[in-house]
Amino acid sequence: MNKLSLIDWPALIAPNQVKQLQDDCDCACPSTTVLPELSFSRLGEGEVQLASDLQTLPLTDHQCGVWASSTNAPCVVNQSLYAILNSFATPQLISKVTPELWPMVARCTELGLLTLDQVKPSVQKSDVLVAWLHITNSCNLRCKYCYLAKTEEAMTAEVGRAAIDALLRSAELHHYPAIKLKFAGGEPSLNFPLILELQEYATTQAAQRGIRLESVVLSNGVGLTKPQLLQMQASGIELMISLDGMEKEQDAQRTFANGASSFRAVSNTIERAQALGTTPYISVTISGQTAAGLADLVGWLLERDLPFSFNFYRESKYSTNYKELELDETKIINGMKAAFRVIEANLPPRSLLGSLIDRSDLSVAHHKTCGVGENYLVIDPQGQIAKCHMEIERPITTIYTADPLAVIRAETSGIQNLLVEEKEDCRACQWKHWCTGGCSWATFRATGRYDTKSPNCQIYKALYPEAIRLEGLRLLRYGLPQIF
Numbered sequence: 001m002n003k004l005s006l007i008d009w010p011a012l013i014a015p016n017q018v019k020q021l022q023d024d025c026d027c028a029c030p031s032t033t034v035l036p037e038l039s040f041s042r043l044g045e046g047e048v049q050l051a052s053d054l055q056t057l058p059l060t061d062h063q064c065g066v067w068a069s070s071t072n073a074p075c076v077v078n079q080s081l082y083a084i085l086n087s088f089a090t091p092q093l094i095s096k097v098t099p100e101l102w103p104m105v106a107r108c109t110e111l112g113l114l115t116l117d118q119v120k121p122s123v124q125k126s127d128v129l130v131a132w133l134h135i136t137n138s139c140n141l142r143c144k145y146c147y148l149a150k151t152e153e154a155m156t157a158e159v160g161r162a163a164i165d166a167l168l169r170s171a172e173l174h175h176y177p178a179i180k181l182k183f184a185g186g187e188p189s190l191n192f193p194l195i196l197e198l199q200e201y202a203t204t205q206a207a208q209r210g211i212r213l214e215s216v217v218l219s220n221g222v223g224l225t226k227p228q229l230l231q232m233q234a235s236g237i238e239l240m241i242s243l244d245g246m247e248k249e250q251d252a253q254r255t256f257a258n259g260a261s262s263f264r265a266v267s268n269t270i271e272r273a274q275a276l277g278t279t280p281y282i283s284v285t286i287s288g289q290t291a292a293g294l295a296d297l298v299g300w301l302l303e304r305d306l307p308f309s310f311n312f313y314r315e316s317k318y319s320t321n322y323k324e325l326e327l328d329e330t331k332i333i334n335g336m337k338a339a340f341r342v343i344e345a346n347l348p349p350r351s352l353l354g355s356l357i358d359r360s361d362l363s364v365a366h367h368k369t370c371g372v373g374e375n376y377l378v379i380d381p382q383g384q385i386a387k388c389h390m391e392i393e394r395p396i397t398t399i400y401t402a403d404p405l406a407v408i409r410a411e412t413s414g415i416q417n418l419l420v421e422e423k424e425d426c427r428a429c430q431w432k433h434w435c436t437g438g439c440s441w442a443t444f445r446a447t448g449r450y451d452t453k454s455p456n457c458q459i460y461k462a463l464y465p466e467a468i469r470l471e472g473l474r475l476l477r478y479g480l481p482q483i484f
């Protein structure tokens, strides 16, 4: 940043709140931290000062990215506003601040860049109760990192309806205005009639209770036909497809049971869906084996305007022998930086803050990585309920319990979804409210502890500044919303 005299540039560009389907990913959404909206008249008395955790990243000669990750996503400010913000390094009484600056003070306080002693952030609980419906245990692929011992077992319509009843019971008891069904497996399209039947049942039952319904199919994308895609569309079911790379990388870790390539089948389904007006959300699992090809895949996705999210490979007891999947830090960081360069050259209008780095969400401050133990039920084909899909073989309760969510919340064994402040290495970390220490299940598998940082910590730390820089450039490119 050079002189402080430039006023030709927008003073403040802030991100829209951009919660996208990434929040679904293959996990559950956490609660978030929010600041209240402020009108000038609500500034009142008291003192205003620069956020104590404000951080800065240069973007151009005239602008820099600024953020206070304890409360919000990064914004872009010009030199003039940057200087004004810094004039609040020493607390100032509101009554002494010149009235021309009040709009700026109000907006920057909403964004967490300034703090007012009478305005405190609050925790906003997720308002969606999420259920992973494991409608089949069979699959037509044999992915190296699959967390399942595949069988022919499938959920019946009777169990599926009872699962929806249980979900709605808990939703009513805990005052959730919305539920979300994730039709999963295995490959859920292998039990496709049940998807439609349960969606219809859930639509009727949720409407009778005044509860909003969201639904998504988590598919490997190899077998969805045109009629199935049309039926999903007509029923209001979203689609998420897993795709880990172009031919070489996808086929290195996701093949058919007979070893045949899956890339062409998946890309055909994606094209078929787009031709019908459905935009599938693409979930990309990055491993040591696929990181080098990530840039090519990202170019392919951006060319087709497909939303996507990156997730890191999680080792399970079934994948331990595939050493090539391990998250070699150098390979992952280099592969992701190459992918970020492709994104920089083709910046999309939508924000990628919630989807670029594994379980991190840089679009909003939060204290837990996911909703495990809080708003997430994983229901197996017999109606047994686990805390997390990675622990589906370790059920805690069943759909026949009066309030399954209460049982899941009260359960102290198994996966522990701690606050980031309870993870000893994360407490003092500058990224803690976006990172929250990573997936608890993966941390426990790697370290035998829940109260410590993610095994991917060094990867995260190397990539967060890059992700912020991308968001800053994206805000500059599209320029909205400009605040001043």
Ligand code: SF4
Residues within 6 Å of the ligand: 420, 425, 426, 429, 430, 431, 432, 433, 435, 436, 437, 438, 453, 454, 456, 457, 458, 460, 461
């Ligand atoms: S895992 Fe690492 S980057 Fe994430 S909050 Fe903990 S210390 Fe920070």
Ligand code: SF4
Residues within 6 Å of the ligand: 026, 027, 028, 359, 369, 370, 371, 372, 388, 389, 390, 415, 438, 439, 440, 441, 442
């Ligand atoms: S514990 Fe890990 S795998 Fe389970 S829902 Fe949370 S982030 Fe996903």
